[in-house]
Amino acid sequence: MMSDDSEKPVADPKPDTKSSPPPKPDTKSSPPPKPDTKSSPPPKPASKKPEEKPIELPAFEKGISDKLVEKFGDKVEVGFVKKDRVRINISKENIHKVAEFVRDALNYDHVESVTGVDFPTDKEIEVVYHVGSYTDSSLARQILVLATRAPREENPIPGQDSTRLPSIRDVFYSAEFGEREVFEMLGVYFEGHPDNRRLLLPEDWADLPPLRKDFAIKGR
Amino acid sequence: MLKDLITPENANVFVGKLGDILEKAIDKPLGYAINWGRIWSLWPVHIETACCSVEFGAASSPRYDVERFGIIEAFGSLRQCDLIVVQGTITRKMAPRLRLVYDQMPEPKYVIAMGACAITGGLYFDSYNVLPGIDGVIPVDVYVPGCPPRPETLIQGCMLLQEKIKRMKARKIV
Amino acid sequence: MTAELPPGLALQKADERIMTLNVGPQHPGSGHMRIVVQIDGDYIVACDPDPGYVHRGEEKMAEYRNYITNIPHLERPVIHDSCNILYPYVLGAEEILGIEVPERAKYVRVIASELNRCIYTMYWLAIYGIFLGHSTMFMWPAGDRELLIDLMEKMTGARVTHAHFVPGGVRNDLPPNFEDTCLRQVNYFERRIKEYAAVFYDNPVLISRTRGTGVLSRQDAIRLGTTGSVLRASGIDYDLRVKEPYDVYDELDVHTNVMKEGDSYARSRVPWLDMMESCNIIRQALQKIPKSGSVRTKLKPNPKTKGPATVYKRVESGRGSLGCYIVSDGKPEPYRVKMSVGSFRNLIALPYLLKGEKLGNMPSVYWSLNYWPVEADR
Numbered sequence: 001m002m003s004d005d006s007e008k009p010v011a012d013p014k015p016d017t018k019s020s021p022p023p024k025p026d027t028k029s030s031p032p033p034k035p036d037t038k039s040s041p042p043p044k045p046a047s048k049k050p051e052e053k054p055i056e057l058p059a060f061e062k063g064i065s066d067k068l069v070e071k072f073g074d075k076v077e078v079g080f081v082k083k084d085r086v087r088i089n090i091s092k093e094n095i096h097k098v099a100e101f102v103r104d105a106l107n108y109d110h111v112e113s114v115t116g117v118d119f120p121t122d123k124e125i126e127v128v129y130h131v132g133s134y135t136d137s138s139l140a141r142q143i144l145v146l147a148t149r150a151p152r153e154e155n156p157i158p159g160q161d162s163t164r165l166p167s168i169r170d171v172f173y174s175a176e177f178g179e180r181e182v183f184e185m186l187g188v189y190f191e192g193h194p195d196n197r198r199l200l201l202p203e204d205w206a207d208l209p210p211l212r213k214d215f216a217i218k219g220r
Numbered sequence: 221m222l223k224d225l226i227t228p229e230n231a232n233v234f235v236g237k238l239g240d241i242l243e244k245a246i247d248k249p250l251g252y253a254i255n256w257g258r259i260w261s262l263w264p265v266h267i268e269t270a271c272c273s274v275e276f277g278a279a280s281s282p283r284y285d286v287e288r289f290g291i292i293e294a295f296g297s298l299r300q301c302d303l304i305v306v307q308g309t310i311t312r313k314m315a316p317r318l319r320l321v322y323d324q325m326p327e328p329k330y331v332i333a334m335g336a337c338a339i340t341g342g343l344y345f346d347s348y349n350v351l352p353g354i355d356g357v358i359p360v361d362v363y364v365p366g367c368p369p370r371p372e373t374l375i376q377g378c379m380l381l382q383e384k385i386k387r388m389k390a391r392k393i394v
Numbered sequence: 395m396t397a398e399l400p401p402g403l404a405l406q407k408a409d410e411r412i413m414t415l416n417v418g419p420q421h422p423g424s425g426h427m428r429i430v431v432q433i434d435g436d437y438i439v440a441c442d443p444d445p446g447y448v449h450r451g452e453e454k455m456a457e458y459r460n461y462i463t464n465i466p467h468l469e470r471p472v473i474h475d476s477c478n479i480l481y482p483y484v485l486g487a488e489e490i491l492g493i494e495v496p497e498r499a500k501y502v503r504v505i506a507s508e509l510n511r512c513i514y515t516m517y518w519l520a521i522y523g524i525f526l527g528h529s530t531m532f533m534w535p536a537g538d539r540e541l542l543i544d545l546m547e548k549m550t551g552a553r554v555t556h557a558h559f560v561p562g563g564v565r566n567d568l569p570p571n572f573e574d575t576c577l578r579q580v581n582y583f584e585r586r587i588k589e590y591a592a593v594f595y596d597n598p599v600l601i602s603r604t605r606g607t608g609v610l611s612r613q614d615a616i617r618l619g620t621t622g623s624v625l626r627a628s629g630i631d632y633d634l635r636v637k638e639p640y641d642v643y644d645e646l647d648v649h650t651n652v653m654k655e656g657d658s659y660a661r662s663r664v665p666w667l668d669m670m671e672s673c674n675i676i677r678q679a680l681q682k683i684p685k686s687g688s689v690r691t692k693l694k695p696n697p698k699t700k701g702p703a704t705v706y707k708r709v710e711s712g713r714g715s716l717g718c719y720i721v722s723d724g725k726p727e728p729y730r731v732k733m734s735v736g737s738f739r740n741l742i743a744l745p746y747l748l749k750g751e752k753l754g755n756m757p758s759v760y761w762s763l764n765y766w767p768v769e770a771d772r
């Protein structure tokens with residue numbers, strides 16, 4: 001099913017939304033996880049130093065991020081553009097649409113890993129998808145990093161509180177086990193995921209989700 | 221003379237004494253024979269619990285070949301086994317299953333704790349999902365330290381177990 | 395749970411016809427995991443893998459140790475492939491700590507990682523023999539594997555848990571005369587594994603048990619995001635050593651082995667072909683390695699990071715692409731370490747492959763996924 005889409009050419013400009021032609025300034029060395037200085041959902045680096053002579057961004061990777069910015073305007077924010085790695089920060093309402101666009105127009109076809117990172121100071125949990133491509137040989141060494149954030153609650157009841165994200169399992173099937181793992185390890189419920197069950201932890205686990213920062217391992 | 225000593229009242233006492241003497245006389249050689257049979261055919265259960273199973277596999281490979289010491293390669297059903305080699309970490313999810321396996325094995329049964337993880341938790345002493353040693357779950361006969369133990373160490377552990385079985389009581393005297 | 399899964403993949407309510415079986419965790423055909431299968435007669439109708447019996451919380455522990463002390467426990471998920479599983483972590487830590495690696499160390503790493511790939515694959519092949527009830531297939535690889543383990547022991551000092559890769563290079567230089575010994579043993583090893591074709595891969599028993607079972611089509615392999623030999627056995631030419639060369643792989647000539655069939659037979663044959671390719675790579679690396687030079691940039695005991703950063707590094711391990719995502723917040727300990735491991739990614743294919751198979755084919759399909767449960771659970 002996926003590869004039917006991927007037979008399309010790589011460049012699919014989709015000139016429907018010409019809202020924001022100028023691409024956002026891609027700060028090359030923007031460090032996304034900086035859990036102490038941020039409060040807004042997309043991790044914008046607080047120290048926004050105006051780099052007068054921009055460091056040369058890799059052209060191909062810049063093209064990918066430009067396409068996304070062109071399509072979605074300011075709904076997406078470019079985290080960094082490095083060699084072979086592009087990071088896009090997306091709010092949780094748009095993650096599904098962006099994932100669909102990434103699959104259909106940009107030819108990415110599988111999720112390599114789904115990672116949850118807890119940021120207690122921001123009261124948010126970040127979920128990061130690393131998306132790659134097998135079918136398009138020009139993308140073989142590229143990893144597109146889609147990052148989104150869910151609100152975090154102090155006393156989590158996994159599955160019932162507001163820590164929710166839309167699942168992209170119906171876009172990228174390969175995210176299925178990864179999302180299940182994030183659900184049990186961080187308590188992020190994925191709406192639309194048909195199988196939000198426990199995967200790795202014991203059946204009788206009743207503690208906090210273990211990868212949250214306030215879950216301390218013994219003796220530390 | 222004997223006739224005077226044995227009366228119908230105390231006959232069963234004498235028979236009991238005689239039985240004791242007989243048992244003492246027979247038990248040692250018989251027990252020795254039973255134990256001798258046991259030590260050369262230890263059947264380990266096929267239960268892998270963590271990465272130490274790599275070295276357990278290597279121990280039955282042609283170079284180390286534990287089979288020549290009477291430890292048979294792990295195949296078959298646990299109902300015919302009498303040895304558990306706990307090959308490494310026991311997590312909280314695995315612990316009830318390990319106990320279940322132990323309970324289903326027929327007596328007599330022996331346990332070798334292989335690897336630092338099975339002894340104390342090892343490298344994972346502070347992990348949230350790992351038991352600090354398996355002694356809380358099942359009784360252990362021999363500890364084989366190492367992370368992972370080399371196959372030679374495992375073989376030595378098995379030989380220690382055989383030594384131990386040799387000295388054990390073969391049968392329970394009531 | 396049942397409604398939106400593709401029909402037939404979710405477990406159904408057991409009735410008189412459909413029986414639910416628990417395979418594992420104490421079972422010769424499951425390893426350290428449980429597979430819940432539902433069978434109708436002899437045919438599997440649904441399957442639900444239940445991993446997590448070796449989940450040891452590596453990722454949580456990594457947050458409490460610094461970049462150097464993380465090394466020993468992060469290699470434990472695959473102790474017989476310990477160089478490869480450390481590789482992405484070490485590459486990422488180097489980027490975060492800002493260290494350069496000497497040229498000779500890069501070659502030593504390539505040699506060690508290829509030797510380890512062979513050691514892993516031989517063990518996997520040996521266990522595949524047990525799963526198929528083929529004793530020779532256990533004994534031969536398990537015995538020949540010791541040759542390479544000897545080499546690694548000479549090189550690193552330990553049989554399986556080497557902890558040889560550190561940020562900044564490798565721990566020790568090659569021992570004297572290692573090159574000659576290595577070349578001799580690798581040549582012998584290659585001659586030896588070529589003989590396996592006659593005993594295993596042309597063996598009618600193996601063929602009848604693996605050909606045509608568990609066929610993973612090209613589309614599905616992409617859609618499920620499988621990796622490594624599973625992917626290459628389904629006809630997709632993707633190997634990170636070629637596609638995204640790390641360290642010195644771009645200077646070496648690496649050939650990717652691809653098979654079209656996508657069945658268990660192809661999946662069992664691709665790793666064997668990869669081993670011969672590894673022998674080739676080792677020979678090339680032994681030729682090109684700089685004859686002298688340092689192998690390690692020394693680090694302070696508690697090294698400073700350059701500041702907040704995220705890295706995602708990938709390498710090709712014995713089980714496919716192995717990624718490590720490190721989030722650093724500038725402290726000496728990583729803020730988050732995530733291992734994206736090949737076994738975990740291949741596990742998702744198991745319900746697809748087993749549906750409609752005979753129960754007797756379960757072990758051969760399961761183990762052909764190049765799966766190592768300890769790694770998948772982390």
Ligand code: SF4
Pocket residue numbers: 270271272307308309334335336337338342343366367368369470473
């Ligand atoms: S003792 Fe070491 S090798 Fe054995 S299970 Fe524990 S960590 Fe793994």
